[in-house]
Amino acid sequence: MHNSITLGQYYPVKSPLHSLDGRMRIFVTLIYMIMAFVCNSAASFLMLALFSLVLIFISRVPFGVIMKSIRAILIILLITFIMNVFFYTSDAEPLFEWWIFRLYTEGIVKAFMMAVRITALVAVSCLMMSYTATPIDITHSIEAIFEPIKFLREPIHSFSMMMFIALRFIPTLTDDTDRILTAQKSRGADLSEGSLFARIRNLTAIMIPLFVSSFRRADELAIAMECRCYHGGEGRTRMRTLHYRASDFVILALFVVYAAAVVWLNSIKIFGY
Amino acid sequence: MSYIKAENLCFSYDLGEGKKKKALENVSFEIEKGQYVAIVGRNGSGKSTLAKILNLVLEPDSGKLTLAGTEINDSITDAQLLDIRRRVGVVFQNPDNQIIATVVEEDIAFGPENLGLPPEEIKKRVKTAIEAVGLNGFERSEPSRLSGGQKQRVAIAGVFAMMPECIIFDESTAMLDPIGRRDIMAIMKSLSQKGITVINITHLMAEAAMADRILVLNKGHFECSGTPAEIFSDTDLIKRAGLAIPQSAELVNELRRRGYDVGFGITPEECAGKIEEYYRSLL
Ligand SMILES: Nc1ncnc2c1ncn2[C@@H]1O[C@H](COP(=O)(O)OP(=O)(O)O)[C@@H](O)[C@H]1O
Numbered sequence: 001m002h003n004s005i006t007l008g009q010y011y012p013v014k015s016p017l018h019s020l021d022g023r024m025r026i027f028v029t030l031i032y033m034i035m036a037f038v039c040n041s042a043a044s045f046l047m048l049a050l051f052s053l054v055l056i057f058i059s060r061v062p063f064g065v066i067m068k069s070i071r072a073i074l075i076i077l078l079i080t081f082i083m084n085v086f087f088y089t090s091d092a093e094p095l096f097e098w099w100i101f102r103l104y105t106e107g108i109v110k111a112f113m114m115a116v117r118i119t120a121l122v123a124v125s126c127l128m129m130s131y132t133a134t135p136i137d138i139t140h141s142i143e144a145i146f147e148p149i150k151f152l153r154e155p156i157h158s159f160s161m162m163m164f165i166a167l168r169f170i171p172t173l174t175d176d177t178d179r180i181l182t183a184q185k186s187r188g189a190d191l192s193e194g195s196l197f198a199r200i201r202n203l204t205a206i207m208i209p210l211f212v213s214s215f216r217r218a219d220e221l222a223i224a225m226e227c228r229c230y231h232g233g234e235g236r237t238r239m240r241t242l243h244y245r246a247s248d249f250v251i252l253a254l255f256v257v258y259a260a261a262v263v264w265l266n267s268i269k270i271f272g273y
Numbered sequence: 274m275s276y277i278k279a280e281n282l283c284f285s286y287d288l289g290e291g292k293k294k295k296a297l298e299n300v301s302f303e304i305e306k307g308q309y310v311a312i313v314g315r316n317g318s319g320k321s322t323l324a325k326i327l328n329l330v331l332e333p334d335s336g337k338l339t340l341a342g343t344e345i346n347d348s349i350t351d352a353q354l355l356d357i358r359r360r361v362g363v364v365f366q367n368p369d370n371q372i373i374a375t376v377v378e379e380d381i382a383f384g385p386e387n388l389g390l391p392p393e394e395i396k397k398r399v400k401t402a403i404e405a406v407g408l409n410g411f412e413r414s415e416p417s418r419l420s421g422g423q424k425q426r427v428a429i430a431g432v433f434a435m436m437p438e439c440i441i442f443d444e445s446t447a448m449l450d451p452i453g454r455r456d457i458m459a460i461m462k463s464l465s466q467k468g469i470t471v472i473n474i475t476h477l478m479a480e481a482a483m484a485d486r487i488l489v490l491n492k493g494h495f496e497c498s499g500t501p502a503e504i505f506s507d508t509d510l511i512k513r514a515g516l517a518i519p520q521s522a523e524l525v526n527e528l529r530r531r532g533y534d535v536g537f538g539i540t541p542e543e544c545a546g547k548i549e550e551y552y553r554s555l556l
């Protein structure tokens with residue numbers, strides 16, 4: 001039932017990206033994100049897109065699975081594209097003019113670049129942080145990064161445990177929502193018709209049972225965790241120890257080359273862009 | 274000395290505004306180490322409350338509780354508390370609310386990780402636990418994609434990996450289909466054979482019949498305890514506690530009451546055997 005939600009879903013295959021050490025994972029993903037914002041020429045955007053495809057290829061996660069996460073942001077993508085195209089102003093000669101609208105070639109190119117940037121960022125951060133890594137890997141690595149800073153240890157542990165549980169419960173709560181929706185519909189609740197106000201009011205018929213069930217789940221989970229001797233991060237060990245492998249450094253090298261390429265390509269203009 | 278000793282346990286839930294809801298009243302019983310015990314009682318009779326008291330998640334208002342030779346009172350240290358929670362594990366009813374991780378083996382490792390064991394030891398225990406519940410091959414699976422029975426086995430393995438002396442099952446089969454239920458009952462049996470004290474909280478008499486001993490709770494009171502044969506031969510007692518007696522057991526009870534000495538039985542097969550035996554003895 002929860003297949004529609006792909007956020008926070010591990011795709012279990014073996015690849016160098018799956019076995020990447022969690023700390024390295026966070027580091028290279030940061031490099032990737034920063035460079036995605038540094039891109040400003042057509043050539044460097046091409047590099048960004050190409051490198052993203054290479055990463056997807058290395059990960060052995062099917063392209064269709066990645067597309068699902070992009071489909072989720074399609075509306076946002078469309079809105080930013082339109083905004084960027086229509087609200088771009090420049091002193092240059094407009095490409096097209098009608099009523100109050102003036103479209104510029106540069107505006108279209110910029111909007112296109114922005115779309116590529118958002119798509120690439122979403123695809124690759126989903127790839128690095130959820131398709132190829134479990135939430136436990138991520139939270140464990142965040143804890144490991146802050147490990148040396150003593151006074152941050154406990155708050156970071158609590159925070160990452162919270163994040164972890166929130167992610168873990170997304171599919172469960174999606175199922176709950178489906179169930180409540182069906183139950184309320186079968187009792188005659190009409191959620192798709194009426195004025196906006198009526199629809200919002202009807203939504204409470206979904207939200208209230210959902211809150212009640214989430215609180216009950218949270219309560220039971222807390223008790224189950226206590227029963228299994230959970231007592232915060234102090235004195236807690238991990239089954240999986242973090243250690244860097246040779247392949248991790250190959251991946252790092254790949255990201256460094258990508259970063260250098262972006263910087264270099266930023267200075268090369270194709271047709272002035 | 275008995276492994277679990279409860280004397281006059283009382284517990285009420287605080288409902289706020291000074292209101293209280295009594296859940297347990299003067300409950301006393303003893304459980305020996307390695308015994309397979311069933312606790313039965315209708316809904317709201319205080320079974321889950323008792324399970325949480327035995328695991329030290331709830332603290333009784335009054336009464337004396339001794340677990341594994343340690344008397345539980347206000348002076349126990351945090352280390353002792355953790356030690357008792359390790360020794361006495363609980364498997365709850367809803368597997369979705371007790372599985373913490375998104376990968377089977379990582380969930381099983383959660384308990385041992387909290388105990389601060391070295392990684393090598395944790396791996397060993399996870400492996401043993403997976404074998405004990407028969408989940409080989411599911412190590413890297415996502416629990417949310419498993420069947421109810423498999424999820425519940427993950428939960429059992431999670432408790433088992435802490436090497437407990439006692440495991441309490443709080444209606445752990447209530448949400449399962451007959452096959453899942455049968456699997457979990459088989460695991461309880463094998464855990465019991467490994468020397469673990471098994472406490473199965475249930476309202477299904479067929480499950481209770483598999484235990485060495487049955488404790489009956491009724492509206493927060495301890496009603497009585499005895500072997501399955503003793504409990505099931507008393508139709509009135511079971512009806513008074515609001516439980517459904519298997520029809521086959523009721524039949525042999527009724528026959529006995531009318532002067533036919535057929536003995537005791539619970540399952541239909543067993544009762545049929547008893548009646549046949551009695552019939553042959555008459556010929
Ligand atoms: N968290 C709670 N707050 C208030 N009352 C509760 C709570 N949990 C259980 N109770 C009440 O305590 C009594 C015993 O409940 P419980 O131990 O869950 O029974 P059982 O597991 O046998 O069904 C019931 O009457 C129930 O309504």
Ligand SMILES: [Mg+2]
Nearest residue numbers: 320321443444
């Ligand atoms: Mg209960």
